[in-house]
Amino acid sequence: MKNILTIIKKQLKDTLKNKTVLIQFVLFPIITLVMENAVHIESMPEHFFSKLFSVMYIGMAPLSVAASIIAEEKEKNTLRVLVMADIKPHQYLIGVGIYIWMICMIGAGVIATGLDPKDIPFYLLVMGVGFLISILAGACVGVCARDQMMATSLYMPVMMACSFMPMLAMFNEKIKSVAGIFYTQQLRELLDRMSFEGMETRGAAILMVNMLLVIVLFFVMFKRKGLE
Amino acid sequence: MIQCSGVRKKYADKEVLKGIDLDIPSGRIFGLLGPSGAGKTTLIRIITGQQGADSGRVRVLDKEVGELSGKDKKQFGIMMDQFGLYERLSCIDNLKIFADVYGVPYRRIKDILELVGLADAAKKPASALSKGMRARLCLARVFMHAPGIIFLDEPTSGLDPQTARSVHKLILEKKESGCTIFLTTHNMEEASSLCDTVALLNEGTIVEEGTPGEICRKYNHQKKIKLHLASGEDMELEHEKSSAEEIARLLEEGRIETIHSSEPNLETVFLELTGRKLEEDA
Ligand SMILES: Nc1ncnc2c1ncn2[C@@H]1O[C@H](COP(=O)(O)OP(=O)(O)OP(=O)(O)O)[C@@H](O)[C@H]1O
Numbered sequence: 412m413k414n415i416l417t418i419i420k421k422q423l424k425d426t427l428k429n430k431t432v433l434i435q436f437v438l439f440p441i442i443t444l445v446m447e448n449a450v451h452i453e454s455m456p457e458h459f460f461s462k463l464f465s466v467m468y469i470g471m472a473p474l475s476v477a478a479s480i481i482a483e484e485k486e487k488n489t490l491r492v493l494v495m496a497d498i499k500p501h502q503y504l505i506g507v508g509i510y511i512w513m514i515c516m517i518g519a520g521v522i523a524t525g526l527d528p529k530d531i532p533f534y535l536l537v538m539g540v541g542f543l544i545s546i547l548a549g550a551c552v553g554v555c556a557r558d559q560m561m562a563t564s565l566y567m568p569v570m571m572a573c574s575f576m577p578m579l580a581m582f583n584e585k586i587k588s589v590a591g592i593f594y595t596q597q598l599r600e601l602l603d604r605m606s607f608e609g610m611e612t613r614g615a616a617i618l619m620v621n622m623l624l625v626i627v628l629f630f631v632m633f634k635r636k637g638l639e
Numbered sequence: 640m641i642q643c644s645g646v647r648k649k650y651a652d653k654e655v656l657k658g659i660d661l662d663i664p665s666g667r668i669f670g671l672l673g674p675s676g677a678g679k680t681t682l683i684r685i686i687t688g689q690q691g692a693d694s695g696r697v698r699v700l701d702k703e704v705g706e707l708s709g710k711d712k713k714q715f716g717i718m719m720d721q722f723g724l725y726e727r728l729s730c731i732d733n734l735k736i737f738a739d740v741y742g743v744p745y746r747r748i749k750d751i752l753e754l755v756g757l758a759d760a761a762k763k764p765a766s767a768l769s770k771g772m773r774a775r776l777c778l779a780r781v782f783m784h785a786p787g788i789i790f791l792d793e794p795t796s797g798l799d800p801q802t803a804r805s806v807h808k809l810i811l812e813k814k815e816s817g818c819t820i821f822l823t824t825h826n827m828e829e830a831s832s833l834c835d836t837v838a839l840l841n842e843g844t845i846v847e848e849g850t851p852g853e854i855c856r857k858y859n860h861q862k863k864i865k866l867h868l869a870s871g872e873d874m875e876l877e878h879e880k881s882s883a884e885e886i887a888r889l890l891e892e893g894r895i896e897t898i899h900s901s902e903p904n905l906e907t908v909f910l911e912l913t914g915r916k917l918e919e920d921a
């Protein structure tokens with residue numbers, strides 16, 4: 412427990428200094444607030460930008476941040492020092508995971524200020540689940556990758572698919588049917604309705620499968636590669 | 640404290656360690672000397688359990704190295720190139736992380752930074768440090784807690800003589816407090832003055848082992864007397880009776896500037912044993 416806290420503390424200190432990570436964390440909350448306040452188009456659904464960017468936030472920030480933090484520690488040989496100091500790999504990963512989740516939830520909280528107060532708990536719940544899946548996916552990439560370069564080339568396509576598919580799905584039915592297999596699209600539909608009502612079993616199943624997939628993938632990777 | 644027997648390691652088709660036997664008692668400073676590429680770093684990695692050997696046994700702290708618990712490893716203090724720093728964090732923050740892990744009070748950080756001469760750079764991010772400063776920060780990380788065994792891979796390479804001396808002082812202090820220290824170096828003087836025992840490693844085998852004094856005496860067969868004459872000439876005479884007259888004559892004529900007997904140092908022993916210079920790059 413102490414070790415997990417140490418990792419979280421270390422990451423918090425690094426946040427303000429690590430520009431690439433910081434941008435990932437603040438970009439979407441800021442864009443959302445700006446767009447919601449600046450752009451008003453007739454017939455545009457309520458909270459259109461909040462919902463759109465929230466899903467992109469889920470698909471991009473936690474995934475890329477988790478992958479690059481872990482890959483950087485491997486590349487710069489700092490992880491080796493931590494492990495030698497008896498920080499267990501799972502403690503390290505939990506620490507990094509909690510850290511990213513917390514920061515992203517703060518970001519989601521910022522976006523939520525523009526929503527109807529009654530929707531906020533549901534919104535945060537959906538976001539929380541989404542962040543969790545993305546962090547696990549990012550950790551898979553981080554565990555796999557030898558260095559940051561490799562991590563970037565691995566998470567880019569996943570990130571693009573997860574975050575842009577739900578947007579493109581609005582314009583094209585074919586894409587929508589493909590996008591449907593991603594957790595981000597399912598979460599997007601939940602956010603559109605702002606309730607579990609009307610959620611099909613298929614949607615719930617897809618969410619579960621996505622979640623299980625990243626969990627299994629993560630443990631397989633971790634078993635095979637460890638943190639070396 | 641550290642025992643190796645028959646340790647072998649192969650990379651691809653190159654055998655880097657060809658059967659290493661070592662027995663390092665506790666509370667001593669042990670120096671591993673060898674040219675670049677000899678396998679020094681590889682041996683440290685194997686002894687600290689970061690890497691497996693192909694065959695042979697390694698025992699540390701009276702346990703097989705594979706059976707060391709995390710707690711045992713916490714007694715190690717390791718400094719090597721492959722142990723990185725958090726580039727964006729300041730020296731203090733870098734040390735704070737490990738103060739947390741090792742349960743060292745924060746006030747110790749200031750003292751240790753002072754000891755390694757980084758007090759002025761304490762708030763600088765690690766990325767802004769010079770090579771020597773980085774090495775000192777790594778040393779600070781090792782010396783900050785109270786490890787039982789310290790591994791230092793070329794602790795003073797790239798340091799100016801003054802800082803190197805203060806590092807030597809730190810190492811000796813740690814020894815006083817009962818630490819076992821395993822260090823590698825290219826620097827003969829460092830090895831002679833600092834180490835209780837040294838081993839010369841060349842191409843994966845230990846070619847000589849003992850106290851620096853012992854080794855030098857053992858190879859003291861090419862006794863010579865070196866003269867530097869006022870005329871600028873250098874002379875070398877055998878260390879025997881017949882040279883006495885010649886020296887006496889030169890002295891009387893007042894032609895000698897300096898005179899000394901040449902005793903082998905670790906450098907010349909190494910050269911004799913391997914035909915290679917220690918500091919020569921492979
Ligand atoms: N991971 C690796 N894969 C392949 N070969 C390696 C690896 N690590 C080391 N070697 C090889 O093993 C040999 C010994 O390397 P090592 O780093 O142990 O030497 P060293 O004595 O520490 O040298 P130096 O004084 O330059 O630090 C070298 O020839 C090197 O090329």
Ligand SMILES: [Mg+2]
Pocket residue numbers: 679680681792
């Ligand atoms: Mg080396």
